[in-house]
Amino acid sequence: EPEVTQTPSHQVTQMGQEVILRCVPISNHLYFYWYRQILGQKVEFLVSFYNNEISEKSEIFDDQFSVERPDGSNFTLKIRSTKLEDSAMYFCASLSPTGILYSGANVLTFGAGSRLTVL
């Protein structure tokens, strides 16, 4: 079964440092997402990405965050200057092209997540 792959699985960083989280979506998927989950809380939407640009973003996704798809396969989330409250699990997800044309197939495939710990 195709998978969404995320690296690193766990990253520890100092406050103020830049972090890049990487994702390899399923190869024929065209829609990409980042979510985060602070320990014990809900899975929260950060940003969606289609056709090499952001399609939607949440209030959480401020100027400290950026996403890009540098090489047609990887999909990255960058946090420029991490804060303590950025500590969370970050999940990448992708959606197949049929997911938009046929709403019954709108199923996201999530990666296993990257745990970010900011000290």
Next chain:
Amino acid sequence: LAKTTQPISMDSYEGQEVNITCSHNNIATNDYITWYQQFPSQGPRFIIQGYKTKVTNEVASLFIPADRKSSTLSLPRVSLSDTAVYYCLLASGGSYIPTFGRGTSLIVHP
């Protein structure tokens, strides 16, 4: 945004059938009902999706009444490994941003 409501937690025992009900009074005509499962420290995983009546797969069944204002996820003969958080979401075409609520934390006891 359409909203779903489900119990915060449920307890069950191995071998029992578990039914988790989700309310979605404001469901739109083109919304599908989608359930995800999340184990600790893992990403959500799709379980089942339906529009009306009943859907069954190898993992679960989904029952949706005619008015579609609620749905029930049924897990037959649960095991300890079914301990997880279960999320009910509404999915529709177009701009699709799955929104997760608190979900239902299911604990299966020996």
